[in-house]
Amino acid sequence: MDQLSIHVQLTNHPKEKPAFDQLSFGTVFTDHMFTMDYTEGKGWHDAKVVPYKPITLDPAAIVFHYGQTVFEGLKAYVTQEDEVLLFRPDENMKRLNRSNERLCMPAFDEELALAGLRKLIQIDKDWIPNVEGTSLYIRPFIFATQPYLGVAPSKTYRFMIILSPVGAYYKEGINPVRIAVESEFVRAVKGGTGSAKTAGNYAGAMKAQEVAEAKGYSQVLWLDGKEHKYIEEVGAMNVFFKINGEVVTPSLNGSILEGITRKSVIELLQHWDIPVTERQISMEELFEAYESGLLEEAFGTGTAAVISPIGELFWQDKKLVVNHGEIGELSKKIYDTMTGIQTGKLPDPFEWRMKVEL
Incomplete structure (x- = not known):
């Protein structure tokens, strides 16, 4: 599946962007997010980029009770020539699938996930900070959504990617x-x-x-x-x-x-x-x-x-x-x-x- 298979819905209410020279870590999020769902017997489906918004889950969703959830972290950078670069994103997707395997969660198509990430970045490219030491933090994550209180792997899941412009992770910076x-x-x-x-x-x-x-x-x-x-x-x-x-x-x-x-x-x-x-x-x-x-x-x-x-x-x-x-x-x-x-x-x-x- 390529990027043409990813449905796009753009926001009608873009957010005000923060000052890129005053960013902290992980507190501000971009206008859009990538999502796709998994249903047992159907596989992964409905890949799309949609406006960033809260999600609704059943109170009995397995993720709340038995912790079936995995995530990743990577970054995008803008160069002096205004090119956007990712650092080894294929390795992150491989590791995410290894985490899935350990937690009895279904493997996903890594190429589709990377296509979704690229599409999301293309849409929210203006959120990538260009100040020294800053970057766009990328958080892919997957969680169990089936409402069920029995101890067993979920039959349904959601895959999401959200983006956050960030400054230095430690307030000490590169200092020890x-x-x-x-x-x-x-x-x-x-x-x-x-x-x-x-x-x-x-x-x-x-x-x-x-x-x-x-x-x-x-x-x-x-x-x-x-x-x-x-x-x-x-x-x-x-x-x-x-x-x-x-x-x-x-x-x-x-x-x-x-x-x-x-x-x-x-x-x-x-x-x-x-x-x-x-x-x-x-x-x-x-x-x-x-x-x-x-x-x-x-x-x-x-x-x-x-x-x-x-x-x-x-x-x-x-x-x-x-x-x-x-x-x-x-x-x-x-x-x-x-x-x-x-x-x-x-x-x-x-x-x-x-x-x-x-």
């Missing part, structure tokens, strides 16, 4: 953040839903973040749910450490989300011939590297922030100040290169960008 190593709560365990991008993972993580923020920390560093000693993620991001010249990131183990930015950073480091290893790493090993002066940099990676340098880790009443609390040389190089590729300011030797024809 302070992170508390979580000692009580866990994000996910192997065999659970940690490798899927589903709402419950984030709801369950909020308590630990709330406690950390009350102590003056931006986020938490998650440890594994079994032995509570191996590093997994930082907040809602993947995490990397530069130790004695080698970059180490926790290997995918069934409880860690396979980040698109994570994958891109690994490929970028390999392209630069910088040693990068995916393996299990304990908090004890990291502390020993810090004590030995070998922990050189630490940073999180994710769509929203791209790169978030870690300036301090708080673990067992000890403060590990990384690189004097300043952004590391490699972290800055990765950030500048990734954002340069995303915004069209730098060449794209990896063919990560997808141009949206306007």
